[in-house]
Amino acid sequence: MRFRRIAILFPGLLAGALCGASPTVLDLTAAGAVKVEGNIGSCPRNGRLELTVPAASGLYAEKGLFPNIRFAPRNGKYFDFSEAGVLAAEVENLSPYPIDIVLEIQGELPDGRKALSKSGIAxxxxxxxxxxxxxxxxVNTSFAPGGVFDPFPGFPNPRRPDPARITRIVLMCRRPMREFRFAVSPFVAEAPPERPAAALASPAAFYPCIDRFGQYRHADWPGKIRREADFTAAREREESDLAAHPLGTAGRTVYGGWADGPTLKATGHFRVEKYRGKWFFVDPAGKLFWSFGIDCLYPANPTCVDGRREYFEWLPERDDPKFGGLYGVNRRSSAFYRKKGIETPRTFDFHLANLLRKYGDCSPEQFARIAARRLPSWGFNTVGNWNTAEVRRICRMPYVVQAKAAGSPLLGTAPYNLYDVFEPGFQAAIEANMKREFRAALDDPYCIGFFVDNEVRWDKLPRLAEHVIAMPAETPARRALAARLKEKYRTIDALNRAWGTGYPGWDGLGRLPAGKRIPEADCRDFNRLALERYYRSCRDAVRNAAPRKLYLGSRFAGFQTLDAAEAEAEYADVVSANLYYRSIAHYTGVADKPLLVGEFHFGTTVAGSGSPGLQEASGREECAKAFTRYCESALYNPNCVGVHYFRYADQPVSGRTGDDENMQVGFVDGCDTPNQPMIDAARRIGNRLYEIRLKR
Structure with missing residues (x-):
């Protein structure tokens, strides 16, 4: 099939192709065809555009101030890339250290709604x-399947602009900690365009859209399961692969530490220490350990079926002797089901059904036995967050777990499920959860430590005091706020003058009058008080329940507020964050503390899913390259003591329960077929962890 080769040429550049010469069909430099804006310096040189990126003002720079350069058509409204399947450009790092570049494609959907997609490179x-x-x-469609976070391929999606309606191309850098330089060659169309599935023409043609194995019916890809015999073939291929890559890595201790490296103080449990200017875990035997793990090691992976049974080519009868037991009920339905009046939709687990087809057993023990063979062979040395007791017991490799204050009161309707940290029983609730859910881990030498909570969004609650002041007077947080204000202002008159309010007395504090806001300084002061109470309580809970384990922080969602970061750094043994970027080489915190990355991933849409996750790549090989660069950047970072990949298995293509996420980011798919490019990349990293870390 012939297709047009498109070169996007920046001002002053010469035409050219990615690999060898190619004709320029779309010369954006002709007659000043491209408008250029932004705060990245640019200079055409030797057929490329060289760019100089200024350092951001700091780690906690305001959102929207990322250095960027924007290219828009000067004549007309759109760039038309309808004949391009993949847009590609050669990029060179001109700096003596790692860099991270984001490519943002802004445009519109066919109906005129705005849309943008992102990719990038480290x-x-x-x-x-x-x-x-x-x-x-x-394509414009007369119908739109629901219950999926990202629509199936071809349906309108705000993360998928129409290639014929691209309004702007942006190169940006997220909060660069130092100035750097890079060069970009002309973009070319590297592949012909994908064509939408004919089945999108009508509901009658589209449904059912999910086959008997839980896969998307209207796409094909290498490794797709088409018949039950394919499971046997896939299992035999993997047996050969595992046999060729024996379990574990030479030169490692039973805990995965660097046996051939220096011997430090051994305590019988994991701890942290800085060695040659870089932070490490130290394993129970006293050997350096850098945690290389994978999250979500559990067999269950259900999808909701009520309210959309027409989606599915096959569902078993409830009394089916083989598969009927794989039905369940979702107690936390998404908005899609609530709008249908379905509060507790029925679920079915295609992942478990496929494990049953492949192994004849989908029990937690069988899943753990499979993981125990795969993870060491793939180069991993850690069981990441969200795992099962069976995995922890059978894999017998270092692991982390996450505790929470289960049963402790929440702050009313405050968003993000924030606990009332001033509740007298808050710390005790964490300790009780640890002893109830993770008793075997409390003194297990393979347990690295405990997270408490996940992605508590303090950054989304800068004015928490305004929520708390409207709560009942007997609420512990409300009492703490009142006490803090009384300590600062002494009299209610002083507070009223500062706030412009008319409260009759301290007992009369309550919801703010219309149009009034609590002063910024008082909001921040209360947030600091709550943060200090939260992290101190979490630290003390871990010390009381598991005194020889590390407190691993609260797994921030990316960059966090300065106050939250300072509080975590003060009390946590290891700070943690879920960092969905291309590189974390220069990620630094507010203190010289060890950093553990709780989540990162790279995904693609080449195997039927509409969702590539939070960091997209153009295919599985590109995902593997991005994974490699991310891990190398983490090993370069002197504070980073490990990275844990999210997640082990793809989410259901028809959407997981709770929030409908359907990300294609796993090391295995929903049919338990391994993602070989990612596995090969993980093996290369796992075998060279300490060589890369210490540049030996």
Missing amino acids: LNAGEKSVLRHRFSPV
Whole structure:
């Protein structure tokens, strides 16, 4: 099939192709065809555009102030890339340290709604590689399947602009800690466009859209399961692969530590220490340990079926002797089901059904036995967050777990399920949860430590005091706020003058009058008080329940507020964050503390899912390259003591329970078929962890 080769040429650049010469069909430099804006310096040189990125004002720079350069058509409204399947450009890092570049494609859907998609690239010092962005076809449809976070391929999606309606191309950098330089060659169309599935023409043609194995029916890809015999073939291929890559890595202790490295103080449990200017875990035997793990090691992976049974080519009868027991009920339905009046939709687990087909057993023990063979062979040394007791027991490798203050009161209707940390029983609730859910881990030498909570969004609650002041007077947080204000202002008159309010007395504090706001300083002061109470309580809970375990923090969702970061750094043994970027080489906190990455991933839409997750790549090989660069950047970062990949298995293509996420980011798919490019990349990293970390 012939297709147009498109070169996007920046001002002053010469036409050219990615690999060898190619004709320029769309010369954006002709007659000043491209408008350029932004705060990244640019200079055309030797057929490329060289860019100089200024350092951000700091780790906690305001959102929207990322250094960027924007390219828009000067004549007309759109760039038309309808004949491009993948847009590609060669990029070279001109700096002596790793860098991270984001490519943002802004545009519209066919109906005129705005849409944007992102990709990017991380490069080591002096490295030259290819940045790729995959376009997806978008069609106007008379119907839209629901219950999925990202629509199936071809349906309108605000994360998938129409390739024919691209309004702007943006190169940006997220909060660069130092100035860096890179060069970009002309973009070219590297592949022909994808064509939307004919089945999108009507509901009658589209449904059912999920086959008997839980896969998307209207797409094909290498490794797709088409018949039950394919499971046997896939199992035999993997047996050969595992046999060729024996369990574990040479030169490691039973805990995965660096046996051939220095011997430090051994305590019988994990601890942290800085060695040669870089933070490490130290394993129970006293050997350096860098945690390389994977999250979500559990067999259950259900999807909701009530309210959309027409989606599915096959569902078993409830009394089916083989598969009937794989039905369940979702107690936390998403908005899609609530709008249908379904509060507790029935679920079915295609992942468990496929494990049953493949192994004849889908029990937690069988799942753990499979993981115990795979993880060490794949190069991993840690069982990441969200795992089962069976996995922890059978894998017998280092692991982390997450506690919570189960049963402790929440702050009323405050968003993000924030606990009332001033509740007298808050710390005790964490301790009780640890002893109830993780008793075997409390003194297990393989347990690295405990997170408490996940992604508590303090950054989304800068004015928490305004929520708390409207709560009943007997609420512990409300009493703490009142006490803090009384300590500062002494009299209610002083508070009223500062706030512009008319409260009759301290007992009369309550909801703010219309149009009034609590002063910024008082909001921040209360947040600091709550943060200090939260992290101190979490630290003390871990010390009381598991005194020889590390408190691993609260797994921030990316960059956090300065106050939250300072509070975590003060009390946690290891700070933690879920960092969905291309590189974390220069990620620094507010203190010289060890950092553990709780989540990161890279995904694609080449195997039927509409969702590539939070960091998209153009295909599985590109995901593997991005994974490699991310891990290398973490090993470069002197504070980072490990990274844990999210997640082990793809989410159901028809949406997981609770929030309908359907990300294609796993090391295995919903049919338990391994993602070989990712596995190969993980093995390469796992075998060279300490060589890379210490540049030996």
